[in-house]
Amino acid sequence: MQSVLITEHSLVELKTMATAAFPCETGGILVGVKARRTVWIVSAIELVDERSPRHYTVPKGATRQAVMNAQETIDARVGYVGEWHSHVDNDGPSSADRAVMRLLAWFVPHPPPGGPCLVLVRGTAGDLTVHCYRARFPRLISVSLTATGPLPASDPTTPVFTSRRSSTKVGN
Numbered sequence: 001m002q003s004v005l006i007t008e009h010s011l012v013e014l015k016t017m018a019t020a021a022f023p024c025e026t027g028g029i030l031v032g033v034k035a036r037r038t039v040w041i042v043s044a045i046e047l048v049d050e051r052s053p054r055h056y057t058v059p060k061g062a063t064r065q066a067v068m069n070a071q072e073t074i075d076a077r078v079g080y081v082g083e084w085h086s087h088v089d090n091d092g093p094s095s096a097d098r099a100v101m102r103l104l105a106w107f108v109p110h111p112p113p114g115g116p117c118l119v120l121v122r123g124t125a126g127d128l129t130v131h132c133y134r135a136r137f138p139r140l141i142s143v144s145l146t147a148t149g150p151l152p153a154s155d156p157t158t159p160v161f162t163s164r165r166s167s168t169k170v171g172n
């Protein structure tokens with residue numbers, strides 16, 4: 001499976017948010033654009049309603065509004081491409097993570113090419129690594145990340161996703 005592209009800015013954002021929340025987990029959604037047969041993560045958005053050291057879920061119903069906000073404040077071309085959260089113990093995807101991603105792979109309208117992404121920020125401050133997985137029902141596949149510069153202002157690969165996913169629909 002193809003490498004997922006991610007802006008350097010998003011990598012910095014992910015590590016900064018994970019570090020700020022430590023020792024709790026934090027997370028949210030990923031917005032990006034389609035790039036040939038893969039996706040390009042443009043920004044990681046933090047969505048939190050309660051913090052826990054062992055558990056993170058996207059707040060119910062928050063995704064759609066967050067995507068609309070991102071289209072207004074980041075770039076009109078971006079759409080929902082997946083979810084992210086931190087794992088302070090450096091573990092890979094949990095069984096709960098796999099279950100959520102199976103549901104997303106099945107229920108997300110207009111999923112990004114290759115399936116929704118799960119990005120895990122693993123470890124503790126100073127020793128954080130960022131890992132990417134793709135949900136291709138019913139599997140969760142580990143893929144590499146390729147860091148890039150920012151999305152070009154006049155990139156012709158518009159518009160990308162018009163995902164209107166409501167997170168209530170998939171029960172998270």
Ligand SMILES: [Zn+2]
Nearest residue numbers: 085093094097
């Ligand atoms: Zn997890």
